[in-house]
Amino acid sequence: xxxxxxxxxxxxxxxxxxxxxxxxxxxxxxxxxxxxxxxxxxxxxxxxxxxxxxxxxxxxxxxxxxxxxxxxxxxxxxxxxxxxxxxxxxxxxxxxxxxxxxxxxxxxxxxxxxxxxxxxxxxxxxxxxxxxxxxxxxxxxxxxxxxxxxxxxxxxxxxxxxxxxxxxxxxxxxxxxxxxxxxxxxxxxxxxxxxxxxxxxxxxxxxxxxxxxxxxxxxxxxxxxxxxxxxxxxxxxxxxxxxxxxxxxxxxxxxxxxxxxxxxxxxxxxxxxxxxxxxxxxxxxxxx
Amino acid sequence: xxxxxxxxxxxxxxxxxxxxxxxxxxxxxxxxxxxxxxxxxxxxxxxxxxxxxxxxxxxxxxxxxxxxxxxxxxxxxxxxxxxxxxxxxxxxxxxxxxxxxxxxxxxxxxxxxxxxxxxxxxxxxxxxxxxxxxxxxxxxxxxxxxxxxxxxxxxxxxxx
Numbered sequence: 044x045x046x047x048x049x050x051x052x053x054x055x056x057x058x059x060x061x062x063x064x065x066x067x068x069x070x071x072x073x074x075x076x077x078x079x080x081x082x083x084x085x086x087x088x089x090x091x092x093x094x095x096x097x098x099x100x101x102x103x104x105x106x107x108x109x110x111x112x113x114x115x116x117x118x119x120x121x122x123x124x125x126x127x128x129x130x131x132x133x134x135x136x137x138x139x140x141x142x143x144x145x146x147x148x149x150x151x152x153x154x155x156x157x158x159x160x161x162x163x164x165x166x167x168x169x170x171x172x173x174x175x176x177x178x179x180x181x182x183x184x185x186x187x188x189x190x191x192x193x194x195x196x197x198x199x200x201x202x203x204x205x206x207x208x209x210x211x212x213x214x215x216x217x218x219x220x221x222x223x224x225x226x227x228x229x230x231x232x233x234x235x236x237x238x239x240x241x242x243x244x245x246x247x248x249x250x251x252x253x254x255x256x257x258x259x260x261x262x263x264x265x266x267x268x269x270x271x272x273x274x275x276x277x278x279x280x281x282x283x284x285x286x287x288x289x290x291x292x293x294x295x296x297x298x299x300x301x302x303x304x305x306x307x308x309x310x311x312x313x314x315x316x317x318x319x320x321x322x323x324x325x326x327x328x329x330x331x
Numbered sequence: 332x333x334x335x336x337x338x339x340x341x342x343x344x345x346x347x348x349x350x351x352x353x354x355x356x357x358x359x360x361x362x363x364x365x366x367x368x369x370x371x372x373x374x375x376x377x378x379x380x381x382x383x384x385x386x387x388x389x390x391x392x393x394x395x396x397x398x399x400x401x402x403x404x405x406x407x408x409x410x411x412x413x414x415x416x417x418x419x420x421x422x423x424x425x426x427x428x429x430x431x432x433x434x435x436x437x438x439x440x441x442x443x444x445x446x447x448x449x450x451x452x453x454x455x456x457x458x459x460x461x462x463x464x465x466x467x468x469x470x471x472x473x474x475x476x477x478x479x480x481x482x483x484x485x486x487x488x489x490x491x
Contacts, residue, residue, distance in 0.1 A: 052378075052379065054414070055380060056380060056383065058378040059383050059384075060383060060409060060410075060413045061382060063383060063384075063387050063405075063406075063409045064406055064409060065411070066402070066405075067387075067390075067402035067403075067406030067409065067452075068402065068406065068452070069400070069402070070401045070402030070405075071400055071402040071403060071406070071452055071455075094353075099351065099353065170356040170359060170363075170364070171352065171355060171356040171357070171359060171456070172362070172399060172453075173359060173360065173453055174399070174400060174453075175359070199483060212407075217359070219456055219457070220439060220456075230479045240360065240457070240462075241359070241360065241462065242359075243359060275350075303356075
């Protein structure tokens with residue numbers, strides 16, 4: 044039986060549509076942004092031309108803000124330094140201080156420091172989707188590798204996921220796939236801080252037990268429970284909370300870092316990361 | 332209708348889409364999409380297989396240039412192309428003509444289809460259905476207004 048051309052066309056059209064949709068869904072599910080970063084190197088040469096030009100213009104027009112941020116950061120460090128000097132002068136001669144000073148002396152030997160910090164310039168920073176990312180101007184040649192934390196003095200920014208010779212791809216905290224282990228104040232109660240995809244200024248700290256009191260403007264810090272970020276880096280301030288399923292609190296956090304103002308970031312290299320990762324990969328022996 | 336004109340307008344729309352993705356940051360869930368305009372502009376007598384393949388290609392190019400998720404725009408463009416003929420049949424009596432498709436309802440339905448597919452695939456991990464609905468509504472309203480204005484001001488002149 045021969046099908047009429049119109050019906051035949053409709054069937055072909057339908058099957059082609061289904062095939063194309065399957066291809067698209069497969070691409071979406073299998074090609075993460077990170078893999079895509081590596082696949083699309085060719086097109087990136089075209090893109091990077093625009094990124095560099097537009098970034099130069101943006102940086103130039105934002106010099107006033109950058110200077111202001113630097114002055115504020117300088118002032119904060121000066122205050123911290125003055126307070127520390129005062130503390131030292133008051134506590135001179137005490138055993139506890141001597142111990143602290145000996146630790147400080149020891150850490151002058153850089154081999155004893157736990158982290159290396161690499162300053163990098165942000166070349167591209169997306170803010171207009173649910174899957175945001177950054178491109179920074181440091182790569183393998185500068186000692187950057189995959190899975191390193193990226194911070195600023197005002198917070199955790201993301202994690203390096205793809206590294207080229209001179210550039211790195213950072214999965215931004217403003218990405219639905221990204222989460223950070225964080226704690227409220229100096230407490231040891233930590234939860235998972237995740238962006239909700241709606242507002243670039245707020246995130247949600249989940250899994251906080253009901254008995255933990257949450258006050259407005261409490262500072263949220265990195266917990267240090269991962270090898271990505273050092274502990275006690277301030278991330279944000281608590282704004283309020285909701286109770287989820289009657290079992291735990293979801294704390295709304297206003298982020299300290301304005302992601303629109305990202306010009307320079309610091310890549311944190313944990314010297315013990317390889318050791319931690321190799322230990323994490325050991326499978327537990329059963330029957331013990 | 333000259334194919335060169337379609338080629339130029341396609342390249343131009345693709346370039347503007349790239350610039351929009353690069354520089355326009357209004358609200359993270361809002362996606363300004365002008366690429367559907369290209370599919371709307373393609374002649375109605377173009378056979379459906381070519382229309383699907385062209386839409387897939389331009390969607391994939393948009394994904395690649397905007398450094399987004401590969402397949403996201405391509406999938407939404409394919410869905411829009413697949414339903415192009417039935418929508419035109421539904422909203423206009425002038426199917427199979429070369430006239431620019433300026434009917435507001437045509438734009439609206441096309442954009443609704445585009446964003447239903449786009450938002451579902453983009454929000455695969457999300458179970459906040461209310462937010463997805465709000466996102467759909469905001470995206471459709473903003474983009475239809477923009478596309479309608481563009482079509483009135485510029486594209487109609489280009490194709491008249």
